Amino acid sequence: MSVVIVRGAVAVVEHSRCVRTGDVVIVDGVIAEAADPEGATVIDATGCVVTAGLVNAHHHLLQTAFRTLPGTRGIAMRDWLPAMAAAYAEAGIDTELTGLAARAGLAEAVLSGVTTVADHHLTWPSGADTVGMARAAAEAAADLGARLVFVRGAARDDPEEAAASADAIVRALLPGTHGGVSSDGMLQIAVGPAGVHSDPRETFDLLGEVARTHGLRRRTQANEVVDVEIAVERYGARPLDLLEEWGWLGPDVTLAHLCDVTDDEIARVAASGATATHAPGCDVPMGWGVAPVRRLRDAGIAVGLGTSGGGSNDAGHLLADARLAMQVSALVGPQLAASEVLSMATAGSADGLGRAELGRLTPGSAGDLCLWDVSGVADAGVADPVSGLLWAAPGRRPRTVVVAGRIVVDDGRLTTADEGEIVAQLFERVRR
CATH class of the missing domain: 3.20.20.140 (Metal-dependent hydrolases)
Structure with missing residues (x-):
């Protein structure tokens, strides 16, 4: 069993009518209410707002x-x-x-x-x-x-x-x-x-x-x-x-x-x-x-x-x-x-898309989420950190991205591919 626990967030946006604090738990790629923390991968979300992917x-x-x-x-x-x-x-x-x-x-x-x-x-x-x-x-x-x-x-x-x-x-x-x-x-x-x-x-x-x-x-x-x-x-x-x-x-x-x-x-x-x-x-x-x-x-x-x-x-x-x-x-x-x-x-x-399991962080939903760091100067003075995701910091990028319980972006970098290689291969193909 694979368990990921996201802990310590400023706010967790479960869905449009629920913003909370507390852990987000992903078990075998699916959002769960709770899980045994022993052996879990714990992601520190201090200073972050967590949203669905x-x-x-x-x-x-x-x-x-x-x-x-x-x-x-x-x-x-x-x-x-x-x-x-x-x-x-x-x-x-x-x-x-x-x-x-x-x-x-x-x-x-x-x-x-x-x-x-x-x-x-x-x-x-x-x-x-x-x-x-x-x-x-x-x-x-x-x-x-x-x-x-x-x-x-x-x-x-x-x-x-x-x-x-x-x-x-x-x-x-x-x-x-x-x-x-x-x-x-x-x-x-x-x-x-x-x-x-x-x-x-x-x-x-x-x-x-x-x-x-x-x-x-x-x-x-x-x-x-x-x-x-x-x-x-x-x-x-x-x-x-x-x-x-x-x-x-x-x-x-x-x-x-x-x-x-x-x-x-x-x-x-x-x-x-x-x-x-x-x-x-x-x-x-x-x-x-x-x-x-x-x-x-x-x-x-x-x-x-x-x-x-x-x-x-x-x-x-x-x-x-x-x-x-x-x-x-x-x-x-x-x-x-x-x-x-x-x-x-x-x-x-x-x-x-007919995919009710996506775009939410409720139990049973897909374990896709983002950690958005709101602790920097671009968010200084922001009263509502969730609204600030859109109003403040144009071009904001997430610190961490998880898809189906798998970390695919860590500290702002791809974990699954080399970004420079992707860029070079496309430019080589189109000769620009």
Whole structure:
């Protein structure tokens, strides 16, 4: 039996309605009420706030290899999409690059307190080894000790090829499994077209069939900017109208972005049971909008938080984006409280993945947690150390990160890989 005890924290955030002091106990990778301390690994949390591991509900890990590219910043999405496509074509997307980019993006995530990443992979060159690409991302996560939700996406792919690929990926990576989650909870598979702006109804239908066959979650992007314009031009309808008509509003569906939504659309999403993901670190700096998170939450929609990819958000630092989400919320409604946004970055994101065991530190939950040191000068004068996690110290990184009871970051450093090697290998591959 493996026992980890986290002791001496300033505060322990169990969930959005419970902040306490005292020990956090992990037994065989699961949060427990208590355990025999003999032989346990004791982690000293003096001066720290302990939270559940953060859950990045919307990332594009491949874009980690394509950050700050000239001509891709502050431009209309209609121009950004082909600029990124050209960069992908020049680099040559293959199994190697997929794995190296995922490894770098996941390492960045873990070092910033993210223990689960949902990777919406949208770039699949014709004739590519799609199973190999998915496997490369999954192996990168396994090597680092992170949880991965690999989303077999589509962006102008042939619908039948996309569906066949998704089916093959599930059968290869999760053989004999129904529900899309590995027995140890470290790997999950989902499906999701990029959106109605790029994919026809047939793609949504066929990937939906794969989801039903294997019990997978469905994910897509909606009501950001370009999809609203294109949907109206092409179909005479808005994206959520089409998604509802195509059967892509339901409890197993998560919609990323939702910057441009009406009150009626919010009500329909809420009634369907679909969840949402806010991605301010992408949408705000690019000028693509701000999702009305307060209105979404007030309607009863579970809202998670994601960074989106490095092609539009050059960082994969979810806590920094949580801070941004809190700050910009006042531009579109009442300001969100730090506790609400922290909940979005943990339980809210987990709920959108159908993973109630993640994003919480209650007995029976996964043993994923972070220790955030709040004893330094950046937190001097802070009245509420939990709110201070977001308000104070932009770019804060955790001292210790634990995933399934395993220490993967210790004293701010990876325990499972060499950070310098990860960086060098990616730069070597993209020749920058």
